[in-house]
Amino acid sequence: MSADAELRRDRPHRVAVLVRPGVMPLELGLVHQLFGSARRQSGPGAGSLLYDVVTCATEPGPVPTNADFPIHVSHGPEVIDAAGTVVVPAAEQPGQPETGGPLGPALAAALARVRPGARIASICTGAFVLAAAGLLDGRRATTHWQSADAFRRRFPHLELDPHVLFTDGGDVLTSAGEAAGIDLCLHLIRRDHGAAVAADVARRTVVPPHREGGQAQYVAQPVPEAAGASTAAAREWALEHLDRPVSLRELADRSSMSVRTFTRRFRAEAGCSPGRWLTRQRVERARVLLEETDRPVDVIAGDVGFGTGASLRAHFRDVVGVSPGVYRATFRGGMPHD
Template identity: 70%
Template sequence: MTLAEVPARPHRVVVLARDGVLPMELGLVHQLFRRARAADGTPLYEVVTCALRPGPVATDADFPIDVRRGPDELARADTVVLPAAHGPGSTDETGRLEPGLGAALDRIRPGTRIASICTGAFVLAAAGLLDGRRATTHWQSAARFRSLFPAVDLDPDVLYEDAGDVLTSAGEAAGIDLCLHLIRTDHGAAVANEVARASVVSPHRDGGQAQYVARPVPEPAVSSTGAARAWALDHLDRPLTLRDLAGRESMSVRTFTRRFREEVGVSPGRWLTARRIDRARHLLEETDLPVDRIAADAGFGTAASLRAHLRAELRTSPSAYRATFRGVPVG
């Protein structure tokens, strides 16, 4: 879809609020999806909230919310989002579906996309939707999650996990990353970037949860690798090496690699590949440049290399990606 295209109807996102819901997680879904617009300003999403029973829903704060829609809304969803819920009896605490929740989930149509935020992943796992799939949840709940749901391939180090029609994210703020990912998947990087800019958040955060886990012993302050990253972003078309990046900070390769991982959460090579994919996606969406030129500008060198990386990361080809987000026929 190009920025100029207007959908026949907005994509319907239904958020299920349960007793003990986290207000921040509920609010961020509304704010981010409602800010996604076509070029003429037409909303790309409709966001509604429902509950297991219409009426007051307790939150984990000192105020309730009034939810006027019931679980029937789930049957009309294109995407269902499950925020976390804290409190006695919640699935997030017990690992068992709370009363009425199983019947509510049964209303969701086959093929509907389902996403969870934070410990909302416990609901998806308890419903059997994550068996044999990769998933994530808040790192503080990882050990309990594994003990309750051994059939799930849990990765507690990532900010979100995309298993196709079922997606999971880590703590509250990772819900922002997940929503932007969904918008980017549906409508391309340009729309997602506009939503991020309007929300004053990063369109893509580097690294995963590992960088937020408290270390048992405080480490001494280290020099930033930010200058090297900024320089690399301006020179992605070059065949950059670890020695090149380390030299920008006057560090040895070993020291730079260690500090880079501490600050960013991933290795320099993985970060560089992700930024090159970002550049290639932008050029595929916004320009008519041939694929071999885009591969060179993004630093992949050859069209074959770009195709391999897009296939590995996005499960698509450059021509198919461009056709999806620019309406250009696949040749």
């Protein structure tokens, strides 16, 4: 049974977190916190948990972390057999794949238990494990920007994109630094159960439901503008006016900057161009309206500033991967209708 097929069943979707010596407590905790707080929003079973999250290791027992305390893991790799999703966090300890160590027979055997149709995801330098196991061959991957050069040296045949927060190859996913694991988990929840469920989890956790841009905005570099200069107010204003055309000149004026300075500053803060950011925000608003209202696609297009249904359909498919009709049918039921 595929992971997607299991998601359509009544029982919670099993998420197995495979930890190794040197695991980072934050990465382990965020998987449990995010998936563990996802609940059915409506209908039969409203309020019930959507995921069953379990921690496992190659052998049950104490596992050292990169902090001053160990964790006790009750489960061995056998729980992976029934998992629809397997998450591999990073590990900071000599001898692990991140530090040039081999995959090792025990870890290889554990990964071999991932059943056909299940998906596997890495957090931070956990991507080294997936790469060493051959799971990233022919796929695009990411990892923490500080480890990008080491990753390229060890796996020169793989396509690495150190600029994004996560990659989604369908059944194999990778994410950047620790906090990008939050983005990845929310992305999976959104993919599985829609924007409303993911937004509810984000609210419970007090994190943004979606971060635009990539890792570039977190790399230390000199900022030429005066201290305090920011495009945040312009972005907030744009979100309140998505139903109408928003020009670059308007945004720059609201930040008291020239267009050139605003564009440069915007890229530094958001990790993408103002135009791309606006498109993504409009698509995200359309997601919510498709889930929560019965408005026709052409009407929603006007509500979110795309103007025409054709424009919304094109941008929505480009960002989400499916048409608005298929998306609405998936998360509201019924037949796709565009």
